[in-house]
Amino acid sequence: MTLQPKGTGQLASSDGARHSRIHGVGGYRPERVITNEEVCTWIDSSDEWIRQRSGVVTRRWAAEHESVVDMAEAAARPALEMAGISAAQLSAIVVATVTHPFQTPAAAPLLATRLGADGVPAFDVSAACAGYCYGISLASDMVRGGSAEYVLVIGVEKLSSITDKHDRGTSFILADGAGAAVVGPSDTPGIGPTxxxxxxxxxxTISQRVGWDEILRRWDQEETTGQPQDWSDLEVAGAREASTLKxxxxxxxxxxxxxxxxxxxxxxxxxxxxxxxxxxxxxxxxxxxxxxxxxxxxxxxxxxxxxxxxxxxxxxxxxxxxxxxxxxxxxxxxxxxxxxxxxxxxxxxxxxxxxxxxx
Ligand SMILES: CC(C)(COP(=O)(O)OP(=O)(O)OC[C@H]1O[C@@H](n2cnc3c(N)ncnc32)[C@H](O)[C@@H]1OP(=O)(O)O)[C@@H](O)C(=O)NCCC(=O)NCCS
Structure with missing residues (x-):
């Protein structure tokens, strides 16, 4: 006998907005300016070489205590202001980052709580330098598909925390900061197909592998108690080099x-x-x-x-x-x-x- 489904199999579907657009953007740049001269105290290079090969003249690095969530919050507030909505009106938060120092939980739920958008769906996207554009695509589809009305999309990184200062191939390029966009409904198309x-x-070709064996070995050699809690602890025993970006x-x-x-x-x-x-x-x-x-x-x-x-x-x-x-x-x-x-x-x-x- 073939099993039959109980009902008609018909479900209600969600209706979204016809179109989506970006209603506001905001940014946060950490205070500390790192000059090429300072970089050249870590690596054998020159201001001229760095400018010619990368175009970077100065970059910003976050303070030790400044987290990915702190920076995301600082970028989100002006974006909400430009969009003319309050955090309470958000229906989802997407954070694109590869430098939140916890494998889990994600940064987004904490950001939601900080902003006063408690309870909204909130998750992180790991798509590195494409993360913001991935987030905009997701947010646009959520708005049009009816699973959200206003979505906060954040791109945020504290790359200094995974940079080997002595690596000539990366230390002069990588930097910290946060950018935010509020995506919501629109009468006309505002976000083209991705x-x-x-x-x-x-x-x-670009990877950060966490060298836990090496970290735990070095950790054990130090006068420390307990286990390392998150990637910030990799500073201890100089173990961070075991986990920097290559x-x-x-x-x-x-x-x-x-x-x-x-x-x-x-x-x-x-x-x-x-x-x-x-x-x-x-x-x-x-x-x-x-x-x-x-x-x-x-x-x-x-x-x-x-x-x-x-x-x-x-x-x-x-x-x-x-x-x-x-x-x-x-x-x-x-x-x-x-x-x-x-x-x-x-x-x-x-x-x-x-x-x-x-x-
Ligand atoms: C990182 C990058 C600038 C290095 O430039 P490159 O020309 O590939 O450098 P190479 O490693 O081939 O080295 C070329 C020469 O520069 C030297 N060099 C390398 N890094 C140097 C530095 N930081 N300062 C001075 N000289 C450097 C090397 O010693 C080498 O010298 P040699 O020719 O006398 O042997 C370049 O590969 C690059 O921009 N890649 C893309 C990186 C990027 O944008 N990543 C982000 C993507 S999301």
């Missing part, structure tokens, strides 16, 4: 330069616009040379403003696109309501691009 994907064949710089460079321009073009095509329609190009602030190479490939008209926040902010991974967006709007470099192409790419390797209407 072009996203991954390349697991290059899985190891990057195959040239491989990542080539991948980004050759693969990301076609992804950007697809995002333009899917949004039904051409490069000439753009008011801004806001790529992940990985490296100024990558940005320049992508511009050449994309054949972007010369008069379109391009985010170059990396010069003063460094590479803040998931935070870099919302931070650059916030700066361009604040400094009047791009019009509110204008069209921006944003593209994130990084460890995974993963990438995501979409055209958005600026808040």
């Amino acid at each position: 072009v996203w994907g991954s390349d697991g064949t290059n899985w190891e 990057m195959a710089g040239q491989t990542v460079f080539r991948w980004a330069v050759w693969s990301m321009a076609p992804v950007c073009q697809q995002a333009l095509d899917k949004a039904g616009i051409t490069a000439a329609d753009l008011d801004a190009f806001i790529p992940h602030q990985a490296n100024m040379r990558i940005i320049d190479a992508m511009l050449k490939q994309l054949k972007l008209p010369d008069d379109i403003p391009v985010a170059r926040d990396i010069a003063e902010t460094g590479n803040t991974s998931a935070a870099s696109i919302p931070l650059a967006t916030e700066r361009m709007l604040r400094e009047g470099e791009v019009p509110r309501g204008g069209l921006a192409l944003q593209v994130g790419f990084g460890a995974g390797l993963v990438f995501a691009a979409q055209v958005v209407v600026l808040p």
Whole structure:
């Protein structure tokens, strides 16, 4: 006998908004400025080499006590203000980060409580430098699918906590900060289709492996009690070096330069616009040379403003696109309501691009 379902099998479905858009953005840059001169006290390099090879002039590093959640909160408040909504009106929080020092729980539920948005669904996304664009895509689909009305998307990193200061390949690029966006309903399309994907064949080109065996060995040698509690404890016994970020710089460079321009073009095509329609190009602030190479490939008209926040902010991974967006709007470099192409790419390797209407 074949089993039959009990009912008709018909369920009610949720109805979302017809369209979504970004209602507000906000940013937080830690106070401490790290100059190239300071970096050169850790590595054998020069201000000239760092500027030429990466475009970074200064970067911000968080204070020792400043956490990913602290920075996320500081970026979220101005984003909510620009959006004109209160935290209580949020229906979900998505935090893109790879530097929250707990494997679990996620940073997002704590952020929800801090903001006064207790009880909302809240989770983290691990998509490295593409995390913000992944978050915008998820939030847009949540708003349109009816599972949320207003979603707070945060890109936040404390990369200094996983950086080996003495590594010539990473220490001059990586930095800390947070950027936020509030995504909500819209009468007209405000977030174009996302072009996203991954390349697991290059899985190891940017990676942070937690060397727990080495950490516990060193921990045991110290006059410590108990077990290390989270990754912040890796400072103890100098064990942090066992768990810092490693990057195959040239491989990542080539991948980004050759693969990301076609992804950007697809995002333009899917949004039904051409490069000439753009008011801004806001790529992940990985490296100024990558940005320049992508511009050449994309054949972007010369008069379109391009985010170059990396010069003063460094590479803040998931935070870099919302931070650059916030700066361009604040400094009047791009019009509110204008069209921006944003593209994130990084460890995974993963990438995501979409055209958005600026808040
Ligand atoms: C990191 C990066 C700047 C290194 O540049 P590179 O040209 O690949 O550097 P290499 O490791 O091949 O070394 C080239 C030369 O520079 C030297 N060098 C490397 N790091 C240096 C540093 N920090 N300062 C001075 N010289 C350095 C090397 O010793 C080498 O010298 P040699 O030719 O005399 O042997 C580059 O690979 C890069 O930008 N990659 C992408 C990184 C990135 O954006 N990541 C984020 C993606 S999300």
